[in-house]
Amino acid sequence: MSTAPLVQISHVAKSYRRGVQTVPVLTDITLSIAEGDFVALMGPSGSGKSTLLNLIAGIDRPDSGELLVGGLDITRLPEAALADWRASHVGFIFQFYNLMPVLTAFENVELPLMLTRLSRAERRERVAMVLDMVNMSERTSHYPSELSGGQQQRVAIARALITDPQLIVADEPTGDLDRTSAGEVLTMMQRLNERLGKTIIMVTHDAHAANAARALVHLEKGELIDGEAR
Template sequence: MSETREPIVAIRNLSKSYRRGAQLIPVLQDITLDIAAGEFLALMGPSGSGKSTLLNLVAGIDKADAGTITIGGVEITTLSEAALASWRAAHVGFIFQFYNLIPVLTAFENVELPLLLTGLSRRQRREHVETVLSLVGLSDRMDHYPSQLSGGQQQRVAVARAMVTDPDILVADEPTGDLDRVSAGEVLALMERLVSGFGKTIIMVTHDPRAAEQAHRLLHLEKGELTDGAG
């Protein structure tokens, strides 16, 4: 007997606008989307189409004007700011185009940052950090500062930081946008391994067709509306 699984992300009738002076600019219009657990989803579209806005709404960074987002059975659109911040810290990992590493901290210290908000002991934090730095192939670089690492290595540190709290979902905004082709390929292979080997769900915004090819599913955003990437 086949088992029907609830999607880990269920978006229903989601809309978002921004005010520019007296003008209301619609960014997302009535978006409905299901994302399965362990899926690698890519979002493409022209600048201003709402890709990053949708990513920020799913990650709980921004609030929708209308509609609901339910993640892992929690309707995050109803949470208070404090509850949303707590939920986000436990369930979402972030990967950015420009790494967002702190220059004065080592790779180890950058990865450890999200764990400082938890109740883990120093020894437990070290174990978590060493595990994820090993996972991304940087055990021998943990005491290096960002300036001592290549772009690809910095992004792998950022992936380790996103993974260190063992989140359900990774949101990646142009994760290969600042990398050369070889480094981009290494980071994409790592992200695919997080999905296939660790069951993570990844939602990635990208302009790079090669990056999008690595995803299980591709969707396009055009003027705030979703279209199937295969169309």
């Protein structure tokens, strides 16, 4: 695992407007995440962990501070450039899978490649490869409604991998799964981290899920409490 920082966060703050009030969510966050690390962001509800994940992934922007990913300050990118960067550099895994119900497993995974210049044959080869990596080669023609929760999440992991991103962000990826399926998904994420060197940042409130990570980062009331390497 490389020790060079992939994510560097310096004095980042974020707040939201709620009516006439300004509600602070993150306060003066400074954090470095090494390339190839697997980090769990933990904290109680409302601690700001999902907001921090969204900032790192370029879904939202901080009010102040600097946020570099791969040496690029993504806070300075125009919206169109930020969207392009996000599409090619970040893979997303969500709690409720976010699969298109009218598309098969194969088509869901292929979707991010449709805007690339890859040929149909190249797309098919890449999709088959990543579905095999998540042990879903036998379910390629199945629709989400025909798959279990664990199988849907494995398809979602394949979709996150399909563009070979620098960074994978996962927001409560086991939150909708039973313990057995959750364990299978976490083992798969560990393999992606260890064998492919993928940098993974995972939000979770579950200590069992957090144990799969190499390091823990704790947030409370929008502040970084501590970090613990494994």
